[in-house]
Amino acid sequence: MKRGSTIFLKIALILIGIPILALCIYVLPLIIKGAGEGSEEMAYVLYGILTIMYVSAIPFYFALYQSFTLLSYIDKNKAFSEISVKALKKIKNCAATISILFVAGMPLFYIVGEVDDAPGVIVIGMVIIFASMVISVFAAVLQRLLQEAIHIKSENDLTV
Template identity: 60%
Template structure:
């Protein structure tokens, strides 16, 4: 049962990467183009928006790789190991990086909201940073839990 679950989760982790790759190829240049059209006095904003989105993809794929490694550790019954703690730490830092990068785009969503008179657009711009911070907090909690379990495990190994 456990093996089937981790195989399913590994498949999901791999499949998550494909839509993001598609978004990077097709949607991100379009978003940059729209930003340049809506703000013609800042035509260079196109490059800024594209750079932020592409820069955020790098930690996203690094976090996916770390999640895949974590699932491999679960398969090998090494979930409470130093390697798992390190993987969770890297996932946490990747999520924080993604959140910080997408916060740089929030003023752009504010300008879009001003132009279109749609105040909800600012909240749309906050979805990715808030979701990334939730993932970072969850990874930090799991990291702490795994560290405590690793400490208890080492204490029990020493007493036997």
Template identity: 70%
Template structure:
């Protein structure tokens, strides 16, 4: 595979991470403060929103790192290796973790959307959940295909 195509994908991985970092720095604290203003009788809602979103960002960046490593393995012609399978497995678990964290945080999103009369917030949470699940299923499928390809490759190496 040409290095240019993986360079493009590595750049895309980096460019995906930058806006999420900007959202976490500038947008998420505002949402948490807004939630605290909506529910002044619940002083802990600010921290819950911050914990939920920032806890989901950690596996997101770990998954981006694993995708970057996977692209590096492709560059080194080690795509059909156990390291690639492990990277896909980590990406799958990160996607499941993100989805689980947002499912756990949906009551918070519901409270904010209910008081603010903004159903789009619930839809946004559902999009994140389902996108993470799609990524998890896709990574699991690729992991299984790669394991099968490695098995076939090792059988062919033993035959020759």
């Protein structure tokens, strides 16, 4: 594979990570500050949502790192190896973890949507759940295909 396409994908991964980092550093603390000024009951709900967002950033960045290493394996012509399968498995697990975190937090999104009369908040939570589940399933399919390709390759290598 051409190195230029993997460089483009690595840059895309970095560009995906920067807005989430900015959100965690600048925007979420502003929301926490604003939550302290509102009603006490809503503050606890917002703190719960923000906790879920901060905790979900950990598997998000771990999955980005694994994607980056997977692209490095492709550059080194190690795409059809067990380490690539392990990287895809970790990406799958991270995406599933993010989805589980947001499913657990959906009642909090519902409360915010009801109090503020903003059903868009619930939709945002649903989009995050759906997107992470799609990524998890896609990584699982790729993992399975890669395992089968490695198996076929090893059988062909043994055939004389």
